[in-house]
Amino acid sequence: MAIFGKDEAKRKQSVFSPEDLQKLPRHVAVIMDGNGRWATKRGMPRSFGHKAGVEALRAIIRHSSDLGIEALTIYAFSTENWTRSVEEVSALMGLLLEYFTRELDELHREHVCIRILGDISGMPKGLEKQQAALYAAMDKTRENTGLKLNIALNYGGQQEIVRAAQALAKKAAAGEIVPDAITREAFAGELYTAGLPEVDFLIRTSGEMRLSNFLLYQCAYAEFYKTDILWPDFDEAAYDEALLTFTRRNRRFGGV
Numbered sequence: 439m440a441i442f443g444k445d446e447a448k449r450k451q452s453v454f455s456p457e458d459l460q461k462l463p464r465h466v467a468v469i470m471d472g473n474g475r476w477a478t479k480r481g482m483p484r485s486f487g488h489k490a491g492v493e494a495l496r497a498i499i500r501h502s503s504d505l506g507i508e509a510l511t512i513y514a515f516s517t518e519n520w521t522r523s524v525e526e527v528s529a530l531m532g533l534l535l536e537y538f539t540r541e542l543d544e545l546h547r548e549h550v551c552i553r554i555l556g557d558i559s560g561m562p563k564g565l566e567k568q569q570a571a572l573y574a575a576m577d578k579t580r581e582n583t584g585l586k587l588n589i590a591l592n593y594g595g596q597q598e599i600v601r602a603a604q605a606l607a608k609k610a611a612a613g614e615i616v617p618d619a620i621t622r623e624a625f626a627g628e629l630y631t632a633g634l635p636e637v638d639f640l641i642r643t644s645g646e647m648r649l650s651n652f653l654l655y656q657c658a659y660a661e662f663y664k665t666d667i668l669w670p671d672f673d674e675a676a677y678d679e680a681l682l683t684f685t686r687r688n689r690r691f692g693g694v
């Protein structure tokens with residue numbers, strides 16, 4: 439089944455008015471939480487929830503692309519997730535490899551541009567296939583002009599900020615820049631998200647209300663949305679409802 443559905447009938451059912459469509463966020467970030475609980479509720483291992491989570495993700499990527507959203511950033515694996523059981527980490531890494539093997543051609547055909555946010559080179563030994571698949575996905579889709587799909591993997595927001603500070607400090611120490619050149623723009627340019635718009639809308643599923651070390655710098659003025667729906671159940675309709683909520687928010691960016 440094609441992952442990108444562009445049939446007219448579907449578009450006509452859209453819950454968005456033309457005005458709403460103008461107000462959609464440019465950059466959506468998602469903390470896909472609740473896979474484990476979803477599986478446990480069904481008496482299944484946590485990996486079953488992650489597998490179902492990948493299916494939910496496919497639909498959200500497709501819908502983001504169809505709606506013309508510029509950037510979608512998803513939290514796939516944090517620097518802290520390595521502390522999970524060997525079975526769970528291995529299941530997640532297996533899913534990752536399977537995802538890129540199975541979906542890359544179609545994502546490329548749909549002009550999706552893939553960027554990995556996080557330290558790919560610092561992944562543990564034994565994950566060379568995953569590393570190669572991630573680099574290959576970025577290389578293949580680098581010039582694509584469609585949805586910018588950013589996958590946070592071996593990612594930590596604090597680590598990202600420290601890394602950017604170190605990069606700028608090194609440039610200053612080498613005399614390449616003066617300290618006053620370290621502006622917000624220069625700082626943003628050293629983050630994994632360099633060149634992307636700031637996050638407009640941050641969605642977290644499963645009822646939790648935490649940032650969990652995700653996009654700490656980029657979410658300065660993000661509108662936050664939480665839903666009790668567990669990630670594998672987060673479908674197009676739930677996404678539409680979230681996006682509709684965003685279109686009704688009054689963003690003030692610290693003004694009145």
Ligand code: FPP
Nearest residue numbers: 470471472473474475491492514533534537
């Ligand atoms: C959080 O749920 C989810 C994760 C830590 C992993 C999310 C990953 C995927 C959906 C699939 C992998 C991604 C790609 C790109 C193939 P949780 O396990 O913390 O759930 P819980 O809070 O109910 O325990």
